[in-house]
Amino acid sequence: MSRPDVIVVGAGVIGLSAAIAAQSRGLSVTVLDREGPAAGASAGNAGAFAFTDILPLASPGLLKKAPKWLLDPLGPLSIPPRYALQIAPWMFRFWRACAPARVDGAIAAQTALMDLSRQALEPFLSETGTLSMLRKDGSLEVYESEAEFTASLPGWHARERHGITFRHMHAAEMAEIQPGLSPRFIRGTFMPGWLSIADPKLYVLALADRFTAEGGRIEVAEVRTLKPAADGVDLTLAGGHNRHVGQVVLAAGAFSHRIARSLGEIIPLETERGYNTTLPGDAFDLRTAVVFGGHGFVVTPLSTGVRVGGAVELGGLDLPPNFARSEAMLRKAKTFLPSLKAEGGRQWMGFRPSLPDSLPAIGRARSTDRVIYAFGHGHVGLTQSAGTAQIVADLLCKARPAIDIAPFSPQRFR
Numbered sequence: 001m002s003r004p005d006v007i008v009v010g011a012g013v014i015g016l017s018a019a020i021a022a023q024s025r026g027l028s029v030t031v032l033d034r035e036g037p038a039a040g041a042s043a044g045n046a047g048a049f050a051f052t053d054i055l056p057l058a059s060p061g062l063l064k065k066a067p068k069w070l071l072d073p074l075g076p077l078s079i080p081p082r083y084a085l086q087i088a089p090w091m092f093r094f095w096r097a098c099a100p101a102r103v104d105g106a107i108a109a110q111t112a113l114m115d116l117s118r119q120a121l122e123p124f125l126s127e128t129g130t131l132s133m134l135r136k137d138g139s140l141e142v143y144e145s146e147a148e149f150t151a152s153l154p155g156w157h158a159r160e161r162h163g164i165t166f167r168h169m170h171a172a173e174m175a176e177i178q179p180g181l182s183p184r185f186i187r188g189t190f191m192p193g194w195l196s197i198a199d200p201k202l203y204v205l206a207l208a209d210r211f212t213a214e215g216g217r218i219e220v221a222e223v224r225t226l227k228p229a230a231d232g233v234d235l236t237l238a239g240g241h242n243r244h245v246g247q248v249v250l251a252a253g254a255f256s257h258r259i260a261r262s263l264g265e266i267i268p269l270e271t272e273r274g275y276n277t278t279l280p281g282d283a284f285d286l287r288t289a290v291v292f293g294g295h296g297f298v299v300t301p302l303s304t305g306v307r308v309g310g311a312v313e314l315g316g317l318d319l320p321p322n323f324a325r326s327e328a329m330l331r332k333a334k335t336f337l338p339s340l341k342a343e344g345g346r347q348w349m350g351f352r353p354s355l356p357d358s359l360p361a362i363g364r365a366r367s368t369d370r371v372i373y374a375f376g377h378g379h380v381g382l383t384q385s386a387g388t389a390q391i392v393a394d395l396l397c398k399a400r401p402a403i404d405i406a407p408f409s410p411q412r413f414r
């Protein structure tokens with residue numbers, strides 16, 4: 001077996017998209033994943049290409065809502081007491097990232113990556129034979145009071161300045177787009193340009209098939225350490241096997257910082273754990289994604305069912321899941337969509353890989369230019385996968401990326 005040019009660590013949506021982009025530039029690529037393709041967050045997410053989500057989570061708006069949310073242990077945002085001390089340094093950086101000047105910088109960077117990803121998406125889906133999985137059903141965000149709607153307006157103005165189109169509406173018009181909403185929702189905002197994928201897990205599996213059909217290899221192997229070597233990088237795998245390769249892409253999602261540590265780099269990556277329940281397809285006649293922003297969850301139509309999920313639990317990588325969260329969201333969904341059949345669902349928890357300023361880390365390792373980091377995409381990894389893949393392929397080929405990647409520098413927290 002000949003040695004590949006590149007090893008990608010992680011077969012989630014980021015790793016596989018990057019692997020395919022590198023392959024299409026003529027590089028030979030092997031992907032290593034400790035469980036195989038679509039094992040992590042990429043399998044169970046809400047399937048949205050949320051190109052309009054340019055506002056970082058770290059923002060003054062969130063700081064206002066957080067105290068109320070934190071009071072409810074099953075609410076949209078929670079910190080398990082056992083993890084409160086460990087998450088404190090990350091929270092401090094998050095709080096600093098909420099300063100208005102930093103938020104403006106994050107919006108500009110996020111917009112550039114979103115634009116690149118939007119432009120790259122359809123060509124990437126065509127190239128990988130997955131275009132038929134793309135849906136254009138829009139998204140409807142709903143509000144329970146005029147006060148809640150008014151509080152959302154600065155965010156919409158910011159999106160408007162970046163060319164994002166939407167329509168504010170009252171209940172009657174909302175009912176035409178999505179019948180069956182509880183009358184407690186009196187205002188809404190519809191984004192017709194919102195795209196989604198038929199099912200995120202099937203999408204990643206289709207990318208894996210495409211990659212191997214074009215000659216790529218996917219191996220089940222856990223990477224423990226990376227070490228710069230004279231003409232490349234040495235990888236230590238669980239079980240004691242070593243590999244040597246010219247370049248590495250580290251795309252192990254929420255676990256990436258553990259591997260980066262072997263290169264002497266401390267990256268403040270944490271996880272925002274998210275929960276959902278996927279109900280059978282006939283659970284509700286869902287015509288668009290419905291976002292209950294005030295409650296931190298979304299109900300999404302997928303080809304494999306109706307997914308009710310969201311929430312942020314800052315609970316680290318090792319605590320067991322608390323599926324009472326999925327149940328709490330499902331109970332609310334049943335109230336908000338009264339004819340929803342809430343039985344027969346599958347529960348899931350996933351690790352969003354999150355940096356304190358809500359931007360990903362895309363760039364070279366400090367100790368060697370032969371390791372490229374691509375992780376930390378938080379709530380929008382699926383959305384930003386095609387753009388990230390292009391940047392990674394540029395870096396592997398020593399080409400200049402299409403956008404300025406300085407704001408995504410993995411070393412920006414030093």
Ligand SMILES: Cc1cc2nc3c(=O)[nH]c(=O)nc-3n(C[C@H](O)[C@H](O)[C@H](O)COP(=O)(O)OP(=O)(O)OC[C@H]3O[C@@H](n4cnc5c(N)ncnc54)[C@H](O)[C@@H]3O)c2cc1C
Pocket residue numbers: 009010011012013014015032033034035036037038039040041042043044045046047048049050221222223224251252253254255256259273274275276309310349350351352353374375376377378379380381382383384
């Ligand atoms: C509830 C929820 C809803 C979401 N909804 C959306 C959405 O609608 N739109 C959107 O854009 N994003 C959404 N996201 C975020 C999105 O899912 C993530 O940003 C994205 O999946 C991250 O992809 P990734 O490839 O970096 O990580 P992952 O998909 O987690 O992949 C990382 C891979 O690395 C492997 N790995 C880890 N450690 C090692 C190791 N040591 N050696 C080898 N392999 C290793 C894992 O097995 C895994 O397969 C959501 C997330 C959650 C939790």
